[in-house]
Amino acid sequence: MHKILVSRCLLGHRVRYDGGASGPFDVLQQWIDEGRVVPLCPEVAGGLPTPRAAAEIPGGQGSEVLDGLTSVITVEGQDVSAEFLNGAHQALALVRQHGICIAVLKANSPSCGNRQTYDGTFSGVKVSGEGVTAALLKRHGVLVFSELELAEAGQALATLN
Numbered sequence: 001m002h003k004i005l006v007s008r009c010l011l012g013h014r015v016r017y018d019g020g021a022s023g024p025f026d027v028l029q030q031w032i033d034e035g036r037v038v039p040l041c042p043e044v045a046g047g048l049p050t051p052r053a054a055a056e057i058p059g060g061q062g063s064e065v066l067d068g069l070t071s072v073i074t075v076e077g078q079d080v081s082a083e084f085l086n087g088a089h090q091a092l093a094l095v096r097q098h099g100i101c102i103a104v105l106k107a108n109s110p111s112c113g114n115r116q117t118y119d120g121t122f123s124g125v126k127v128s129g130e131g132v133t134a135a136l137l138k139r140h141g142v143l144v145f146s147e148l149e150l151a152e153a154g155q156a157l158a159t160l161n
């Protein structure tokens with residue numbers, strides 16, 4: 001049984017910075033029923049409250065946060081890099097614990113975004129980049145999809161079974 005790491009907010013858990021959630025998504029419910037889903041909200045696991053101040057990465061590159069080249073900053077100017085890195089490493093620990101090679105993470109998030117993130121200006125501008133957790137998981141060979149790519153995630157899973 002191949003497990004899949006999934007962003008908690010995609011499972012209807014109200015863990016987003018604004019106290020909201022996303023979903024439901026039929027395929028995620030199917031994977032829950034199959035016992036495949038390992039849920040995680042990296043920001044909450046990393047120690048941040050809900051609701052919390054919106055945060056962005058200046059330049060939008062989670063890999064630069066991993067390398068200590070930039071920080072995750074809230075709209076109030078607080079550096080929350082430590083919490084974001086803590087959550088990312090908890091995600092990696094779960095991946096290793098469960099032998100996970102597929103993740104479905106929330107698009108555009110500074111933690112979970114797999115293709116785009118906001119650019120750090122808090123003006124709604126997205127850039128090509130990754131959140132901190134998505135970047136760490138990709139570095140370790142995990143295939144990271146978003147809720148916009150559930151069909152692709154399903155195809156990747158099918159190749160494993």
Ligand code: SF4
Nearest residue numbers: 007009016041106109
């Ligand atoms: Fe948590 Fe990721 Fe969802 Fe943000 S996008 S609420 S960090 S699971």
